[in-house]
Amino acid sequence: RGRLLATDSFSVAVRAQPGNLDALYALGSSHTAICRGITVQERHYQLMEAHRAMLMAAQTTHRLPEAYAAGVLTPMQAVSTVDSWTRSHVTHVLADFSLPLERTTSWKLAHDCDQLQFLLVRGILDARVFMPVIEEMQRAIQEVREREKGSQRLDSLQALPSGPEYMHLRAVYNRLVYVRPASVIHGAAVNMGQDWTSVQAKYLSMRHGIVHVDDFLELRAADELLAFVQESTFWHNIRNGYLGAFPIDGSNTPLALQIADEVRGVLPDVLKDYELTYAGAYKHIVNGTGLALHVDGHAVSINIWLTPNECNLAPGTGGMVVYNVAHEDVMTQEEFDHYPQRGPVKIPYRRNRAVIFYSDLYHQSDPYSFKDEYQCQRVNFSLLFGERKWKKRLTNQNGNFLYANAKELNARLGNLPRDPFASYIA
Template sequence: MKSPAPNPGSSSAKARNSAASELRAALQAYRSGRGRQAAELARDLLARHPDEAGAQYLLGVVLQEEGRLAESEAALAAAVSLAPERASFQITLGNLLLERGENARAIQCFRTALAIDPASTPALTNLGTALKRTGRVREALEAFRRALRLRRATARSAESAGQASDADEETFAVTSRAKLAHDSEQYQLLLDRGRLPASFASEVAALRSVLDTFGLEDRPSARRRLLPQEREKIFRSYNRLIHRPEDPPLPGAVLGSGWDAAAIEARYAEAIPPVVVIDNWLSDAALGALRRFCEEATVWFDCKEPGGYVGAYMNEGFDPEVLLILGEELKVRLPSIFGEHHLSQMWAFKYAATGPGTRKHADKAAVNVNFWITSDRACLDRSAGGIRVYPVAAPASWGFDRYNREDRELERLVARSELAAIEVPYRCNRCVIFDSSLIHESMPLRFRPGYENRRVNVTMLFGDRAEHTG
C-alpha cells in the first residue's frame, strides 16, 4: 500500500516545519558571523528535536572553530549517524579528526564520503593529506591526482568556469601581471616543443591580449581579480592542467655520486645550527628530468604577492617521479638525517629575472631540503640568488600561519641573535639541508631574461617539528 501524504496541518508536519525554520535561523546567524548565537539556537532546537542532523552538524562546526574539539567530534559524529548519506558531514568529521591527529579514522571518513560522492574533490584532497601524514606518499598522490583532474580540467564555457565552489573560485579569478607573463612564456615553449597542438596558439594570443591591457606595470606581482571580459578570453586555459610531461625512465640513482654521504651526516650532526651544503646534488639524468618537468608541467597555479613568483605544490600536480625516488633514496643514503622521517611536503617556486624572492619564514617540519635546478648560465650575480639561513628557530608553539606570516615577529627574533646568518649563493644543482624551524629567506636574485632562465628552487620537507623536537 502507498503511504498517505503528510498532512501539512498535522502536529508532526507543523513540528517539522518549525524545526526547519529554526535551523535556517541558526544557519543565517552562523553565516553572518554570529557563531555563538548559532550554537545556542542549534542547542535549543536539539533540546526539542534531538534527531535534527543539521543542527548537530552546525553545532559541531561552531565548536570546532572555538577549539572545543572533543565536543565538536561528539556533535559531528551524531550528525553522521543521523544522516549517513551526507558526504559533507563525513568530510567535516574527517577534517576534525585530521586536526586531532587521528589520521586512520580521518581516512575512513574520507573514504566513506567518496563512496557516497566519488567526484568530491574535498574528500579526495583531504584523503591525500591524511595518507601523506601516515607516510603513504604514493597512495596520497593518487588521491591528489584524482582531485586535480576533477578540479583543473579544462572548462567548457565561461559560465561553467564561473560556477566553481567558493574554495576554488579565487584560483580561476585572481591573477597578477607576473603570473600572466609566466603562463604566456610557458605556453609558447610548449608550442615550440610540439607539446601542444598548433590550435592552442589562439589561447596564447588571448592570454597575451589580457596581459597587454592588464595594467599594474609598476607592480607586476600585485594581484587583482580578472574582469568579466578578461575571464571570458582565457577561461579555457587559465590555471588549468593543460600539460604534464611523462616521467622518463631514470638510469641508476637519482642522487649524485660525487659527494661523501658519511661526511655530510657528520657535518649535519656537528653543525650549530644544523646546515649543510651539497653540490652536484642530483645525477645528470635526474636533473634533466626535473628541469623538463618544471619547464613543461602547467601546474604553477599559485601567484605570490609580494615577490612575483609562481608556486607549484605536491597536492596540486607537483609530483614528478624523480622527487619520489629522491625521497626514498635519502632515507638510505643519509639515514641519520632522514631515516626516521617521511616526506611530508614538497613544492617549487619559479621567479622572474629579478626580485627579492621569498621573505623570512620557517617551515613546520623536521628537515628542509632546498635546491636549485636552473642553469648557472642564467645567473648574473653569482654572489647572491641563493638562500640566507638565520641561526634562530621560530617558536615551536607557532602554527603554520605564524611560521609564514608573522613578518615583524620574525624580524625581531632575528635581530636579537648575535650570530651571523649563513648565506649560500646560487649554484645549479646545489642543495642546502637544514633544520626546517630555522628562519630563512631568499637572497636577492638577478637572472637573465627568458623563460628557461627563470630561477627554480625545489623544497622538500621531511617529518614534522613535533616529532623532531621530541
C-alpha cells in the first residue's frame, strides 16, 4: 500500500488542484505522511518516486533541445515510469509558470559558463556539443556587462543577446542540461553520533529556538549534496547577487528527502508532525551580497552550509545573522528598531554546519568573502518544515496592508542597518 500511495501521490496532488503550482510541491512534502508505518526500504522507494516525478516536472519546464541533450555523456535519471496521466497534465499545471529564458545578468552568464566548463572537466558533457555554447556565453558576458554599466542592483535583468551568433547560447540558457542523481544513500545521511537529545533540549528551552550543529551530515552525504548542487544546472532564479534552485527546478533530490526524514527521527519534539514543504538551495556568486532581512514563513528552518572552509577568505564571518525577534512580535520597521534585546546572534560560516531555527525569526546573510572560483561559491541547502499558523500584516508607507512574505519583507525591512554589537557563536 505504501508503494501504491507513493506512485500515485503526484497524480493525486495534480488532480486535486490542477491549476495550482503548489500541487507539485505537495509531492515533496507528502512523503512524510505517506511513509508512516512502512519499512525503511519502502520509504526509500517512495523518496525515489517523489524525486522522479519532480524531476519530470523540471524537465518539462526547462526542456533541453535534443541536439544538445545528445552531448550529455552521463544520462540523467530516467522519468519514464511516471504515469501517462501525470505526464500529459504537467504542462497544463505549469502553463502560467514563466521562466526567465530571455533575461539575464553578466554574473549569471559567467556562473553558467563556469559550470559548463566544470562539467566538461568532469566528463559529463561532450566538448564538441558544448564548446560552441561556452564560446557564445563568453561573448555574451561582455555584451551584457556593457549594458549593465550604471546599474546599482545586481538583479537588474538584461535581455539575453540574440541573433544567429548566439544560436547555441539561446538554445541552452536556463535549460536543465544535467541533474546529478543524488540518490538515497545506504546507512544514515545525518550524523547519528551527535548528542541529539541535548540539541533538542536546547532548542526547546528557548521561546523561539535557534541552535547550530557542526558535522551535521555524514561526510559522504555532505560530499554528495555538494556535488549535487555544483553539477546540477538548475540555477534558474536570479536574485541580487545570488541564485536560487527550487523544487520545481529539480532541487528536490532523494538525498535531501532522506535527510529530512532522518532529522525528524532525531528531533521529534522540534519537527513534531510538520511536513517538509521545501527543499532547495541558494548559491552566492557576488561577494558581499546575500539574502536581505526576511522570515521564512514556515515552522522550522534548517540551513546547511556545504562549501569547503578553505574557500572562505574571512573565517569567522560569512554565515548568517539571526535576530531574537519573530514576525509575530513586530509589524513595522520602527517596532523592529526599538524591540528590546533583539540581538542579533551571528553564526559564522563553517562547512557541514546546520542552523536550526524557528522560521519566523528575522534573519539575513552575514557579509562574506569567498575565493573567486566556481567550486568555492558559497552554497547553503535549506529544508523548511510546516507552515505559519497565523497571518499578521505589515503596514507600508501608503497605509496599505501587506501579508508578510520574503519578498515584501525584503522590500520593507531589507535596508535596515547591520547591528555592530552582534553576539558571536564560536
